[in-house]
Amino acid sequence: MSSTIFDFVGGTSGEWEVLKMTTLKGDSLSEITHIDKISSSLVRGNEGIWTLKGIISNLRYTEKAEKEKLIAIQEDLGRPSASRAAFIPLRKSDEWWNLAQDERRKIMEESSKHTQTGLKYLPAIARKLFHSRDIGEAFDFLTWFEYAPSDEEAFEELLYALRKTEEWTYVDREVDMRLLKG
Ligand code: HEM
Structure with a gap:
């Protein structure tokens, strides 16, 4: 069975070199120079300056037609050309978590067009979402993206669009x- 639990270990050695770390909202994380993404378990921790744990889970909001579109064009992590990555842990407010499922879906898609916008950047950007909230972590989500250096500008544009949404x-x-692959 393929692994579903990962530790993102921030420290002074690892596969990915940190080029830049920016705190956009809330508390920052301690400075590190490298990150390792390691297949792990719920009980096992990894050394480092900090470790963030996340689980690959089922889709919550994606509808059938969207899922089919995603599957048809998305690419996997680990492409040799994708020497750049972004690791973006996020937390959402209690207000968000107190909404009902249909209200959250409405905000994500009808209002914010998260998937619709994201689809325009596939297959250039490969992505993986890890869930952390249900295992009591400091962040709710750990998001990971991989792309070629030539697609960096497109990735910035995507983030700019998403960060303006409801x-x-x-x-x-x-x-x-x-990050830069070492
Ligand atoms: C969730 C697509 C880029 C952050 C999702 C979901 C889809 C999706 C389909 C819903 C998963 C579900 O049904 O549970 C995409 C596509 C992208 C993209 C195609 C293009 C590259 C991004 C970016 C960020 C991001 C740049 C910023 C860090 C998230 C987060 C969630 C999410 C945090 C979970 C939201 C929640 O459950 O409340 N994305 N996304 N995504 N995405 Fe994206």
């Missing part, structure tokens, strides 16, 4: 780390 008004902690 969905992002519920984000209360966000740290953006840009």
Whole structure:
């Protein structure tokens, strides 16, 4: 069975070198120079300056037609050309979590067009979402993106668009780390 639990270990050695770390909202994380993404377990922790744990889970909001579009064009992590990555842990407010499922879906898609906008950047940007909230972590989500250096500008444009949406008004902690494959 493929692994579903990962530790993102921030420290002074690892596969990914940190080019830039920016705290957009809420508390920052301690400075690090490298990140390792390691297959792990719920009980096991990894050394480092900090470790963030996340789980690959089922989709919550994606509808069938969207899922089919995503599957048809998205690419996997680990492409040799994708020497750049972004690791962006996020937390959403209690206000968000107190909404009902259909209200959250409405904000994400009808208002914020998260998937619709994101789809325009596939397959250039490969992505993976890790859930952390249900295992009591400091962040709710750990997001990971991989792309070629030539697609960096497109990735910035995507982030700019998403951060202006109604969905992002519920984000209360966000740290953006840009990485280079070592
Ligand atoms: C969730 C697509 C980029 C952050 C989702 C979901 C989809 C999606 C379909 C819903 C998953 C579900 O049904 O549970 C995309 C596509 C992108 C993209 C195609 C293009 C590259 C981004 C970016 C960020 C981001 C740049 C910023 C860090 C998130 C977060 C969630 C999410 C935090 C979870 C939201 C929640 O459950 O409340 N994305 N996304 N995504 N995405 Fe994106």
